[in-house]
Amino acid sequence: MKLGLLLGAAVAPLAFALAAPAMAQDAPAAPTTSLEEVIVTGEPVMRNRTDDVVPTLSYDLEYFQRFEPLTVGDALKRVPSVAFLSDMLEYDGVRLRGLDSAYTQILIDGERVPGAGLDRSFFVDRIPAELIDRVEVVRSSSANRSGDAVAGSINIVLRDALALDGGYIRAGALHWEDSEYGQWGGTFGAVWGGQVGPGRLLIGGNMQDRRNPKDKYSVRYDEPGGTIQNTEIQTDVRDGTDYSFNADYTVDVLGGELRLSGLFVRTDRYQDEDSLEYEDGIEDAAHLSVVNDNDLDILTDNLSLNARYRREMFGGETTFKLGYASIDDDQYEFEGESEYLRDAITFPDEDRYTLDATDSQIQDEEYSAAIEHKIDLGNDLELEFGVQWNDKTRDTNITEAPRIRFNVPNAPGVRPTVPAFGAFTPVLGGLGTIEETRLDPYIMLSGENGPLKWEAGLRYESTETTITDLTAAPADQVTDNDYGEFLPSASLRFRLNETDRITFSAARTVRRPNFNQLSPVTLEEEFGDSDFMGNPNLEPETAIGFDLGFERRLGRRGVVGINAFYRDVDNLIEETNTGAEGSAGPGTFIYTVDNVGSGKVYGLEFDLSTPLDFVGLPSTGVFLNYSWLDSEITDFIGERRFNSQSDYVLNLGFTHDIPTWDLAFGATYREQGDAYSRVLAEEVRTTYGGDLEIFVEKQVSSNVVLRFTGSNLLDSSKDEVFDKFGSIADQISRDYDEYEIETESSGPVYQLVMRVAF
Template sequence: MRRFLLTCGLWAATALHAQTQTQTPTSKDPDPKSKETPEKLDKVEVNSRATDESRRRASTASKIIISRDDLLRFGDGNLTDLMRRLPGVTPGGRPGRGGEIRMRGMGGGFTQILVDGERMPPGFSLDQIPPDQVERIEILRAPTAETGARAVAGTINVILREPLARNLHEMRASVGGDHGAPQANLSWTRNDTLAGGLNTSLTVVGQSQRRPDLIDTRQQGPGSLLTTQQGHSEERRNSLNANGRLQWRLGEGEQLMLMPFWVVAQTRNSSQWAQTGLSRYDAVHSEGDGSFNSLRVAGNYQKRWSETTRFDGRLSGGQTRLTSHGQRFETLAGTPVRIQDDQSTNRDRVLNGTFKLTQQTATEHNWVSGLELERNQRDNARTTLENGQPKPGLSEFGDELRARTQRLALYTQDEWQATSQWNLHAGLRWEGIESRGDAGALVGEVRNRSSVWSPLVHALWKPNPQARDQLRMSLTRSYRGANLNDLIARPSINNQFPSGANTELTPDRAGNPALKPELATGLELGWEHYLSKGGMLSANVFARQIQGLIRSVISLESVPWDAAPRYVARPRNLGDARTAGLELELKARVDELWAVEALPLQLRANVSLFTSQVEGIPGPHNRIDAQPRFSANVGADYRMGAWSYGANWSLTPEILIQQTETLTSRTSRRSVVDAYVQWVQSRALTWRLGLSNLAPLDSLSQTVIESGAGPLVSTDRKPSFTTWNLRAEMRF
């Protein structure tokens, strides 16, 4: 608590000092030579931020906008690494290896991820979108009726590149290294303005990656070492991404846009490790390959019916196909004892329709009402063979799973500029989801239906319309529905103990068709102060009260796929939970904060403090899954002439979570230092060198289960590596 109060006090003092600095007159006789270069650079920097700053200030609901220049600054190879520097975002996984994107430290799907305003199709990951394809990222801390209420922690909206009003031809080529393994990337972007009011944009990105890794897993029982796994693995991935925009100006206030998006990827992986502690085998070798193909086409039609009425309709459809084939070879003293062969094909077909009507009135009201329709069809075919024969028990579930999800949403919202000081935003959204699936002859058809009403209210208050301060307030209701895999899932058998009795550390996994959505009531209070030269200070307090928290629970069950009772992990609705936090952000030039000569040094920092509690689980570590106590970023950028330099330090402390009454998880501290150097050789050529994870730390994940005989401990240690990337950016 003392650290919390001290942090708040220091931040408030900095803000007060910054306000004082903005009122301090500049010197009457500045040295023109000393300020010549900084003044020129300052003008460029402020102009690049003007649009994003105005969007953020004008939004009644809290919104953070990350520009394309900020996204590409460090030359990151994937969006997950890029997002760890964003305010309030704490990605999981190791640096350079991807992972789940979390806002406010809340894992398990509490964060809504959108691409061009639409939810990503099942099986799609943000890591499959190269940063070169992104125009900007919008972070919404609170849900709105229009963007959707499935955003307990918040929403991250990734906007892909848009057509420009001028011709532009860009090419980027990069090479890099990850633990001695080469990486390569080549991207091409073309913008054209054609006859007939047609603007086009096309971006194509090709990537080749190789990621070596180490395996080090240990399982310990009361006073003894049970098993160890030590070895190495490698993954190779080649991908091709393409997205385009075709925009037609059909007439005054009327336009049509087509947006195709395509991803194809091929992966190969292999691993080999020595196993101790088991009598069945002492070594494992596995080989696998897979392919991913996703195609989505969206069409957007906008028509201004009158000076005050606008219609917006959007239709999209797509298909995602994921195939994989893996073989696992177990040997004992060099003699083969077991071969497991897994083949699976997942296909998701999605259709979306969004229609909204916007009405502006003379009394400063902006009324938006809309309808959303979605249908998702999933076909899953999986075959598991053990020594050439079907896996006992699993055949009763069938080799194919067919499931579908249908969603209907209706909403209306009104944004009202009541006075020059007050903006009010009120909305109401109803959303219903129905999931059905055929889980095989043993289970039969599974059906789950849920619906949620979500009232949402936001307010923006400017104490003085001519000043640079504004306050935000939000009271919302959001929810998280169970995903299809949690509702309808063919059992996944643990490979270490494929038959007979297993342990609590090695459970099988299965779904739960009785899951209900988690409901959350949220409160946001925020303050923003904009400095005179483009900088900003902000503080935001949030709270969430969650009902029906979903968490995976391990229990001993009599299962149809084995004669012996097995430990099985299934998602279940537990009790209620609550979480709260404080988020602080600073972006400013040095001379905006202190009375110094103009210096082209940009400072940025964000600190987020979190607390949470899950009822029914003993404390003090009964927190929301994967939520740290805090996360922090500190960075600086320096620009002089044609050269730019920058660095960033990201820190997340050790995470200790009491998952259930008997299960505790621990994740090690994460500290990442990044740096970059940029040289603008000419208007047509820029060079950029990015260095990531300069002080690598091992990543340690530990699970402790309190059993009747004593604690069972599973420890997984993986190294992280320094990566580098050299990029040439060309414009024609």
């Protein structure tokens, strides 16, 4: 992080110094005024119809803003084909087209961002919605972007220095109904943009309280339809505050344009899980078997600094880019468990008390650079080529304290004083370093000929990965994983007439192995009673994908479209049996992962966004998007879908403006289909209830608007069914270790926000 700050501190003064000769030049054209973002416009805000050749859906912040999303995840849940497999009221890992988050590429201003997860995915709930200018869903791939986009890409475009002339303040209160009188929180943000020195500056800050209270109830059987073994009543409250700061400075320098930008986001969160477990499903003191207190303290800092210089040279336009991004993630988990039925004496006399603690620290730094050049070849042809470089270093330090346990059979009374934990020591595979270097050259040709617009390109991605495990015995273990992939891509857009057009795209993309899959550390009893060992020789999954879409303009502002997609995925990374006996003895094995088999992903995506001009209601807007999702894969048991892919995603809603009253209101409804997952020794089926949200807004004065929103008004729930087995053989024969049904529910969230422009 310190190196990144030094980079920003060094570049900023240089920008001002270089800009001095340009101070006499004309100032940039007046940008968009902030007043348009806070007043009632008197007409609905629709999806943008982009001019991109690659099929892209674009949504300005105003499209989401009336429902006052707190995070980018809250906003993305309304766009086509975006699914989440999170807890209630949480929208973190984007599952575009229902696929695992690692199949979706998250970009900020068109650039890759590192994620803290082992699968490289980035949690979009870390970015406040107030920072964004627009969100783009890019359905296919281009040669000038990273190829880690099997399902597609989400590009989060932040406001730049040309976005505002003036500023606004946002202040509000949130209310959660998880106690007798509820819980209150606050939200505050401010953004300003204007001329500073020779260039334009935009700065913004945001603070918002985050709370996610949930109730969970589990019933566990010995098998489906069998005898109840136990029930568990659990509360899960995630409480904290998110902070963010962003800045952007754009200035003319030596005949070109220099843009400096930075983003800092802090997530400070505390998760408190408490549960009571009852034997035989009888929920009284005599059957209380376990009381569990599980707390998790999370502090995560995300920093991103970027410099871009663009100018005319060498017969075209050249762009130089430098970037730095870091994640500092610190999580401390504490678990205390009391057991009561290890003897004949029931609650409140305790038989055993166990304490565990784990400290997980991940520090991830990425440096990036790129040189890109565009040349106009004439006859509406353009050639673009360049090279992009990225260097990642991730240090992982996961340690645990020696377990503390008190056995107090038949001894009622006060538990002995708990001593302090002893020295924390690394868990197996928890201490080490990952170094990854990428060098990706590309070339792309694009053109336009009457109604036809197209692009075609080729990208080569070379990756060198070194994983050092400092917990291996008898010495440190270093593994290398190097590979290269050619990624061709092509897209075209054909204009049929003034309102209709067809798009087609084809691209080869990749999904890189998870970091934990590459390290050959053996983890005992990771799958039931069997062990797991990583494979340093894994290659990335690759996919050939096609998108075919039709889009029609409706009236002046409306748009309707349908898109079919198909992905043929090769080199799938799946669990396999090494045949070696596991640590638990005969009947158990050591499993690993390997590139085996192939899979198919396909579906249809429909979206409609239009005002009702044609029925005389220009101030009423409706939106509807529905995505039907499916896939095929063969695993160790047989055919299934890709793990946890939802059947469908549905969003529908309306907004209505009453300009004469300076008033607007609207509602949106979201529903996500069932998802099924099958891994070694466990299968999960997940179902979500529908989510209803509403808003009412009133323009108080020419520059002040007051908005009330309510979300999760249907008290939606998440229901999961777990099939658990002791071994793979038991899973195949359906000899159950446990069958569990769990329901998670949460109440409504209300928000009252005022925006003031200046």
